[in-house]
Amino acid sequence: MLLLENVDKSYTIPGRQHVPVLHIPRFQMSSQEKVALVGPSGSGKSTLLHMIAGILRPTSGTIRLLDRQLESLSESELDRFRAKHVGYVFQSFNLLPGFTAMENVLAAMRFGQILPSKKHKERAAEMLDQVGLGHRLHHKSGQLSNGEQQRVSIARALVNQPALVLADEPTASLDYANAEQVAALLNDTCSSHGAALLLCSHDLELARTMDRIVHIRDLSQITTGRVG
Secondary structure, eight states: OEEEEEEEEEEEOTTSOEEEEEEEEEEEEOTTOEEEEEOOTTSSHHHHHHHHHTSSOOSEEEEEETTEEGGGSOHHHHHHHHHHHEEEEOTTOOOOTTOBHHHHHHHHHHHHOOSOGGGHHHHHHHHHHHTTOTTOTTOBGGGSOHHHHHHHHHHHHHTTOOSEEEEESTTTTSOHHHHHHHHHHHHHHHHHHTOEEEEEESOHHHHTTSSEEEEHHHHOEEOSOOOO
C-alpha cells in the first residue's frame, strides 16, 4: 500500500548549502497494518509524515501510496488525493477555531467528496458518535477539553474512510488518563474502518500496541539538522 524508496529530504539555509535531514533507503507498509515510528524529538518523524501526506515534497526519491506516485502529482491533485485517501491526526489537534465539532468534521468531508453533500451531516454525526462525542456535536472547539478535541480530530481524520491514517504524537498534549483513552480509540477506530495506521511517538508503551515498531534511526540516516 505504501512504499518509499531512496527518499531524501534536505533544506537550504541562507548562507549555507543544502542541509540533509532524512535519507530513507526503503520503507513499506501493508494495507490495514499498524506501525509505530519511534524516535526522539527532532529526529525527523514529523518530516517523514508530512512527505507521506504530500504536505512536503521529498528532495528526491519515490513515494508510492495506493499505486500513485505522489511526487508526480500537481499541488491540486495532491490536495484531492490527500483529502480522499489520507487522514491526519495532529498533536496540537489543528481544529478550526470558532467552529463546532460537527463543523470541523464537515470541513474535511467537503474536501474528500466521498458522499453526496446531503449525506454529510449524517455521516459526520455518526463518526462523532463513534468517538464518544454524540452529545457534543454543536460545542465549539474552545468549549471542549483536550481529550475531546483530540477525539474530534480522530473523527475528522477517519470520516472520509481513508486507506491510511497518519498520527503525529497524538497523545503528547494529553494527561495520562486521556492519553490512554485516545490511544485505544485511535487504534480501535482504525481497525473498525480498515485503515492502516502510521503513528509517530516517543512513547514506547503506546508503540507496543501497534503491529510493528520501527525506530527512525534504523530506518533513516539523520544529520544534525533537527527538523521535524
